[in-house]
Amino acid sequence: MPGPIMSYNKLAIVSGVFIIICILIISTTAGLHESGSKVVEKIKESAKEAANDVCNNDRPVFGKPTISDSFLRLYESIRHPIDDPSYTDASGKIHEVKEDAPWWREPLRSEILIVDIDTRVPNKKNELWNKDRLNWETMKSEGDGGMVSAAFMNHFFYAQIHGYDYRFINAHDMEGMHNTWVKPHVLDALLKKYKFVVFIDADATISHLEVPIEWLFNRWGITPETSIAMPFDTRQTLNGDEHASEDSRGKLALNTGVVIAQSLPHTFDMLDAWKECPTGVRYPDCKRWAKEWSHEQKAFSEYIRYDFNPNGTNIVEIPCNDAMGYPGLTEHTWITSKCTGQFIRHHTIDKQRTKQSTEAAMMQSLTDLLHQELHGKRDTYFVKESKESKKTRTIMAELAPLEHTPMDDIAPTCAKVRASFLSHKTKPLEYRIQQLRKLYWGFKDNEELIKEACKRDLGKPSFETYLTEISWCMNDCIWMANNVPRFAKDEKATDIPWTNMPLSPRIKKDPLGTVLIIGAYNFPIQLTLGPLIGAIAAGCTAIVKPSESAPNAAVAIEKILRESLDPDCYTCIQGAIPETTALLDQKWDKIFYTGGEVVAKIIAKKAAETLTPLTLELGGRNPAIVTKHADPKLAARRLLWAKTLNAGQVCLSQNCTFVDREIVPAFIEEMKKQLHEFYPDGARNSPDYGRIVNERQFQRMKKMLDASNGKIVIGGTMNESDLFIEPTVVQINDMNDSMVTSESFGPLLPILPVANLDEAIRIANEIHDTPLGTYAFGNKAELEQIMGQTRSGGASLNDGFFHGSIPTMPFGGVGTSGQGAYRGKASFDTFTHRRSVTTTPAWLEGLMDVRYPPYTLAKQKKFIGMNDVKPNFDRQGRALGWGAWFMGLVGLKSLAAVVGLTSINKLSAAVVVYYNYRSKSVNRTNHNFKFASQPISNFTTMTPFFLNGKSPRTMQRELLTNDYHGHEHYRQDTSMQSTSTGLGRRTRIVHPSPFRNTQDPSSYERLPSWFTSRGSIYPYIPKRLSASMSAAESAHRSLTYDFYKSHFSIYSLGSERYSNRYTTYYPNCQPEYPLVQKRKKKKKKADDAHVQQERDELVFVRTRGNRVEDRGWRKTEKEVQWLRGRRWI
Incomplete structure (x- = not known):
């Protein structure tokens, strides 16, 4: 804030210097007297006279401060800073300066002249220039005298507050022209003495006296290079002409009721052209505006503003709403623009409102001063009445006038509450539940107080108060206290890959910290303390700021919190805009605001500076x-x-x-x-x-x-x-x-x-x-x-x-009606941070070593097998069938199931499952596994699916290292049906050698995309299937071609019992080792049936390297006949 021009201390110092000068002058005079010279005598007399005149106590040079100095000091506390980026008026509306501003940072004081120019002199009785005492109450609001007196008083008052010079120019009539043409002539003369001359019409008033004109320069874009600034005129319709307010080029005219001129060479050239305009020398058509309305205003808009604004910045056009019009202007039907005179009200039509606007502006400024003085010395002026015994009297005493929290107490209070949170005092569930229960009794014990407060503030009926305020909050306390243990419990993470399940992934509910809750006035109890209930349940500490628009309810809220809750953790700050601004300057972990959109933007802007999360509960045009x-x-x-x-x-x-x-x-x-x-x-x-x-x-x-x-x-x-x-x-x-x-x-x-x-x-x-x-x-x-x-x-x-x-x-809400939500569990969630937590056991290091360098191809393949997910959609974005979804659900990493080959040839169904392995330590050509078939009806119990409690990778490792034993894989068993334990119990393993096949791959077509899962499915089947083949034969034949080329391990489950014939349909396929061997006939005689049985008994073998092992698994005659009937042997 700029200080006064000269303080009392400086005045004392300068006065002392002049007293010394007086003494020196008198001493010199005495010395000269001794010289006897006549000249000296004359000088002595003159000096003596001057000394007496200067040093006379009755006529001091530096006496009491001037009225201008007094106003400067008086309004210093509320004077708006020149370089402030915004200004908030008494209604809460925010006004901002230009983006490139400020161009003006220091006060210009007497370099600015506020001037009134008029041919009328208001010097009649009870008018400004009559030296008798003015009676403001009886001063006329209509007629020239009262209007001019009120406007000039407003302009003079404004100049005194900010230290500007003020002049009233009583101009003479202009010969042959309308009197308003005097403006450019007077401005031209005054600019030779002042840097800025600000002319305001006699029916215009300044609305916000505490706002300096330099700040308005920054708002309107008036730079050190600007010559003249004027506001746009109001748009109006005259005699049916909707373009009456426009110039000949269709642009809205400027209004010379407010003119701001800066002393620049270009400005004087502009003023010369403006003065000469009605002569018609430079602009012949300008003669008509010498007397025709709107005179000099029309001339400037038609000619000057186009010829003297080469850079587009020499003439500034002020928004109409800032310096034109007034509230109520739009009541006139011919006015089509909504200009309300935010900073300068120009009463172009209702001139009688000039006095009212002057009064409002002066009273608002004095109100701000007195309001600040009262609260600055609250302890001196405010006396609280003692409580009486009667109930009604007690309630009235408890609802004493709202006391704003001293500004100096805000920061320490916030620090105390934050320290309580950092001490972990609020984290135990027992503490939270205790506070919620005590708050319930706070509402219960103060029912009558709350009803009385809401009645005083809003005239709210007692039933409505109980319904929407008291009962709501009491029930919320009980419900939250009963449910907070469940809400605060660690939550098990869902949709976790099976490889991460050993890490025990979970979500921990942590309180956000210290929060600020700013309430609203319409439901002052519920909308203020409702969010507090959620903050307490979450384990936060909180500062509550009730709405000052419901002062009695704010007093009740403070009483409830003080008597019910821990004051170190939950407290109340009372106040209005200054106190709220001070609160927003503190550090918060969350701000919860209920109110309007305008204030919400201010809070959001302030919160953005520290990245503080917000919950905004606003309104809307529902x-x-x-x-x-x-x-x-x-x-x-x-x-x-x-x-x-x-x-x-x-x-x-x-x-x-x-x-x-x-x-x-x-x-x-x-x-x-x-x-x-x-x-x-x-x-x-x-x-x-x-x-x-x-x-x-x-x-x-x-x-x-x-x-x-x-x-x-x-x-x-x-x-x-x-x-x-x-x-x-x-x-x-x-x-x-x-x-x-x-x-x-x-x-x-x-x-x-x-x-x-x-x-x-x-x-x-x-x-x-x-x-x-x-x-x-x-x-x-x-x-x-x-x-x-x-x-x-x-x-x-x-x-x-x-x-x-x-x-x-x-x-x-959503969008401009708010962000975030509360009530019920949402109240707990809005003040809670969901922290993801895992615990990695030491025994998992073998599986997790894939993350450590060096990064090898084997580790990459291992990671892909553990991590990659197969999409449940095809390349066109279409969703796949339930089969692919089911395989992804059970988490079989490198497994695929193909179900329903009957959809191709309408034969019995079969399932083909195969396991893909690519291991550098194993010879691929000697490790291919084939599983015995199972009926489709037994494929439903898929969880154990030949794993028997082992992970797929463990099973793979045991199979590849030939260490997989302990199962009944080679036991002769006529019952090949699956049991309820799934396919694992009855699996038979055959370890055949690979084949070399030269069959043309063009005879195969790609399977539908839903057949694939995890990327390891064999993707081809024959284009045409013989009707004589079963589905299992077709699938077996289709898979044989490519399994050597791609090194897939094939698990084939036939639709009937089992299958193992390879060479019948592939004469070009020559196995390196016999797949099926026939035993030699026994030497002893036997009947034909027995010999036939021996001849056709099959031995399933497993190869290890180049050695064939006979496991002696023989088939019965019945089984052999079944295989023959299907041409598999």
Whole structure:
């Protein structure tokens, strides 16, 4: 903040210097007197006179500070910094400077002149330039004298606050021209003495006196190279001409009611051209504007701004809303632009409002000063009344005026709460449950206090308070205390690959830390302490900041927390914007905010600086859609309830209702009936209807209703004295109506008739595509269409926001209506960090060594076998069948199952399963395994699938090293059917040698993609299958061709019993070792049957290297006949 021009200390020092000068002058005079010279005598007299004049105590050179110095010091505490990037006004609206700013950082003080130029002098009775005392109350607001006096007072006040020079130029009439042409002449003369000259018209006032003009330069883009700046004029229609406010080139004219000129060479050239314009020398057509409206303003817009703005930056065009218009301007139907005069209000039409604007600006500045003084010395000015014995008196004493937390206490309080979290005090479940239970009794013991507080703040009925505040919070405490052990328990991780299961993957629920909870005023208890319940359950510590707009409820909240909870972990900070800003400067692990979108952006911007996570519970322009198939009575009753609960101050309530045009009359009629049923004696006389929270919100809703072009069909009564607004139904015809374009947050119910459901959905999405809630009434198909074509934080079908009334359902917005959710388990989750945890046992090192360097090809293949997942879709993105999904589910890494060959030739089904191994330590040509067949019906128990409790890789290792023993693989057994234990128990192993096959591969076609799993499936079958072959033969024949080439290990499960014939259909295939050997006939005689049996008995062999081992597995005659019948031997 810039300090005063000269402090009292400096004044004392300078005064002392001048006293010394006085003494020296007197001494010199005495010395000169001795010389006797006449000249000296004359000098002596003159010096003596001067010394007496300077040193006279009655006329000090440096006496009391000037009025300008006093104002500088007085307003220093609230004067807005020049280099600040933004300014927030009293309504909470944020105004920002240009991106390239600031160009001005230091105050220019007397280098700026605020000038009033007028041919009128307000010097009549009770006017500014009359030296008699002014009576502001009786000063006229209409007429030139009162208007000019008020405006000049405003301009002079502003100059004194910021140390600018001020002048009133009483100009003479301009001969042959309108008097307003004096402006460029006076500006030209004044710029020779000042760096900046700021002219403001006599019907314009400065709105925010604490904002310096240098900051406005930064906002408007006025740089050190800018010559002149003016605001755009308001757009208006005159005599049917919609382009009356435009110049001949179609651009909106500039308004010379505010002119900011900088002393630059280019500026003087510009002013010379402007002054000479009506002479017609340079611009012949400019003569007409000498007297014709709008005079010098039209001339500047038509000619000067185009010829003297070569770089596009010499002339700055100020936004209309910043320096033109005023609130209420749009009440005039011929005004089409919404300019409200944010910083300079120009009362071009309603000039009588000039005095009112001056009064508002001055009182707002004084209010800010006094408010700051009161809170700066709170202990001096504020005296708290002692408690009385009576209950009502006790409640009133407990609800004493809201005391803001001292700014110096905020940082230490936050540090204390954070230290408590770091001490792990809040982590034990027992502590959390204890705090929740104590908070329950805090609500219970203060029921009457809460009811009284909500009645004072919102006029809320006791029943509504108990329903929406007390009961809600008490039930939430009990529910959360009962469930927090379950919520806090470690959660087993799901969808984990089987290779990672030994690491015991799990999710641990950790509290986020210290959180800030900023509440709202409409449900001050629930929306503030509801999130706190979740924070306590999660194990966090918290600072609670209630809304200052509900001061009595804020006092009640502070009392409940102080008496119920651990003050080291949970505490309350009271205050408004300064205190909230100080809180946001602290370090937080999460910020939970409930409120409006504007403030949410400020909080989000501040949180982004430290990457603090947010939960934002905001509002929205929520649509309600009533189709022609809806029940008008039911829809009217339920939507009316949603708009009358808490006097409509519910973020979830509908902002506009889109009703099918066919049922609009019936819907409105039902609204009237239901309103009378709710409030038989009228809403104002009913004890069950609340009030608006404060005057600012009341005025906002009133202006919204006043600006609407719709027709009030129900209600419309308002009373500012008790902040009452009757439930009001307005039928509108335009989606751009003021009732729709902004959130009403009150008992205003606009109805927009629509032609059909499609139009209703389209308009609802255009108005707000991510509202907090959507409410639909209609048949099932219509409700499904609405849900499918809209987005929202939540939705209630055939009701008004009832989804938000269920305390255990997640509640939150989407997009601009909020982010994150809470309530029920979601409250616990929003304050919890889900930490993934694993524990790696030492015995798993053999499997995990794939991650260590050096990275070899074998490790890569091992990793692929452990990790890679086969897609459940083909190259066209189509989902595969259940077979591929099932194989992925059981986790068989390098296994594939082909099921259903009967789909090709309509023969009996078979299953072909084969295991792919590629090991450098094993000779591939001598290690191929064939498994005996099993019926398809026994393929259902797949979990043990020949593994018998061993992992696939363990099984592979045992097979390849010939160490797999202990199973009944070679025992003769006539019962080849699978048992309930699966295929593993009855598996027979044959170890054949590889084949060399020259068969043409073109006779094979690729299998459907769903046949494959894990990448190791053999992908070909014959294009045509002989009808005489069984499915098992076909599969066997198709697989034989390529298994030597690709070194696949083939496991073939036939549809009947088992199969092992290779050479019958492949005469070109010559095995290196005999696959089937016939034993020599016995020497002793035997009958033919016995000889035939011996001759045809088969011996299954296993090869190890070049040695053939006979395992002596003989087939019975019955089995041999079965094989012969299928031409397999």
